[in-house]
Amino acid sequence: MQRQPATKVSQQKADIFAGLQADILRLQGFKTVQNTVLDSGLGPLKYAFPNATFPLGAMHEFVSAKPEETAATLGFLSGLLNILMGSNGAVLWISPSRMLFPPALKSFGLNPDRFIFIDVQKEKDALWVLDEALKCSALTAVVGELPNMSFTHSRRLQLAVEESQVTGFLLRNQPRAIGTTACISRWYISPLPSTNEDDNLPGIGFPKWHVHLQRIRNGKPGAWDIQWKDGRFAPVYQPVFTIQQTQQQAG
Amino acid sequence: MARRYVSIWFRYLTTDWFTLHQPQLKTFPFVLRTSEHGRMIITAANALAEQQGITRGMVLADARAMIPSLQVSDDKPDLANKLLNRLAEWCIRFTPVVATDPPDGLILDVTGCPHLWGGDIPYLQSIITRLHTRGYHVHAAMADTIGTAWGTARFGNSIVIERSKHIDALMHLPPQALRLEPEVIERLHKLGLHQVRQFIRMPRTSLRRRFGNHFMMRLAQALGQQDEQLHPIEIPEPYHERLPCLEPIATAPGIAIALQQLLEKLCTRLQQEQKGLRKAIFKCYRVDGKTEQVNIGTHLPSYHIEHLFRLFELKLSTIEPALGIELFILEAPVVEDHFPQQEAMWQGVGGLEDVRLAELIDRFANKIGIQAIHRYLPDEHYWPERSFKEATSLQEKPTTVWLDNPRPLQLLRIPERIDVTALIPDYPPMLFRYKGKIVNIVKADGPERIEQEWWLQQGQHRDYYRVEDAAGNRYWIFRLGHYDEKVYQWFIHGFFA
Structure with a gap:
């Protein structure tokens, strides 16, 4: 019997592992979506997602505590929507107290007239609107600014998107309690000091955020720095400090 | 098509109404009175009173002298017209075209209706019986012309004049049957012309x-x-489509089935004519004479049964059937051209042109109101609050481009006052205090001066700065007014991403 070279064996093993991992994801109900466009801009962030693809047709949750953080969250979200929408998308924006300034979306390459805003005061109505909107496959994405969301409601929404393959974004600004939700991910975005091409220029540079992906189903949570530059995401690579180094710095 | 008319005469319209409300009056001679030139004049008398020789226009004192037991009530002004209108609305269940014929009649255009009741005679019998059970003395007649029907109802014996026999029917009627002026009638009688056949x-x-x-x-x-x-x-x-019911309907599923049937009929017709409805009204005529209705509106012309039904479904629960609903009518007051080829082109594409999105927006508009739904188009103004305007439809195209100026994603509805420390005039501030918190500014851009549009609003200009603190929080702040005029104020207006 002829022995195979060691490298070839390991290659085969890796293939088997990859195949098995894909099988596990499939069994766990994760549907593969081809959205290579979205991943191209996200850089190292995309390896956090299952199959290294940003999960569409799911609910994502963004939590912010301060107006500054909300603005940063909206910036990151606008970046995502820019890639999602393409030239012919439509987004529904549901909010009880809307502060979003539509013309500002233009600076993230979005067309503000492709957004439909629904201002509902009552939480009950807002949930109904969100549920109905998520069932409509003509929409690219649905954004709901609802600070408080119970597990039952979030589960309803998640079930709705699984059928329609619409991507839902839940913005929770100063929630009473974080709680558990059925959303597949939870993000915290906070602003970082902006940088220019080189730091010598005066004034404000490209918007830059610290993205903390606290929870992601079937993926690997993590934290990254990212900035919005020339109409696309640009990951910021920084020297990674190990625990010992930080301790040394501190003490 | 030859037309058919029914004239209904309420001989004792107002006295019947009083009798309905005070049943004890039924057994007495009863009149209504009103005062005229200081005298009490009789305006209406019931059947018993008329038998004893009391007529309209008599002085009340004379009538009292004739019949001591006469019952008298005050006439209500305009009662007859109100009653006629109400009765006319009730008669819509027999035909869609009902007109009042003051002072005491109704005229119905019944062309094409009687066969639904099994012929002319059962149809007219049904009208008479049902008005009679409501408590009114009714005379009615059906003929080819309004004039003949009117005359036959009041002066004739038969109730249905056969097709094209109306001239024969007129022959034996008195000249009053032609709706003539009183002096003409008098002259005719004076000349000995007591029947129509004598002068026709x-x-x-x-x-x-x-x-x-x-x-x-x-x-x-x-x-x-x-x-x-x-x-x-x-x-x-x-x-419009009608659905009369044999039995009154009083349950929610029954109403839903009626609506479904009407929608199917109407939408099939719209589809054949390549039309779509923009507004629809679903009317329910109740047994007790009241009408319940719900309205819907659509964003695009539509004949999609399922979609329209879902729109109505949100409001069906507001219909109160009470004792039951006899007649359902579905009307489409606003109808527009609708070409399915166009629809097919956008099917499944997604985006604003997709029909599914329009249908979704329709559902929202009907449930929570159209005022909650907004879409914005760019407007040619630099003043931030006026830089966009409301779009009137989903498909409306922008007339100008969106400006790509740095603008904050979060904008405060009303700018809020801040306390600012600025070292050098016309320079970005060094720090500001907002909601009790001090923000030290590290980086800044600006100023971007935005002037008031004097033709819209008077006031000071704004000098906007984009500022960033050490933590990376980015703000949009402005100074209202010139620095050197000493009357300026600082405001925060938004948060940048």
């Missing part, structure tokens, strides 16, 4: 000379030689 064959020219144009017109109308306009109390929509 006379030469037209001599008739016109003696009795005037009005007489000729009425005669021609009764004979069907001249058209007569009806003024229906409700003009039927060109696109």
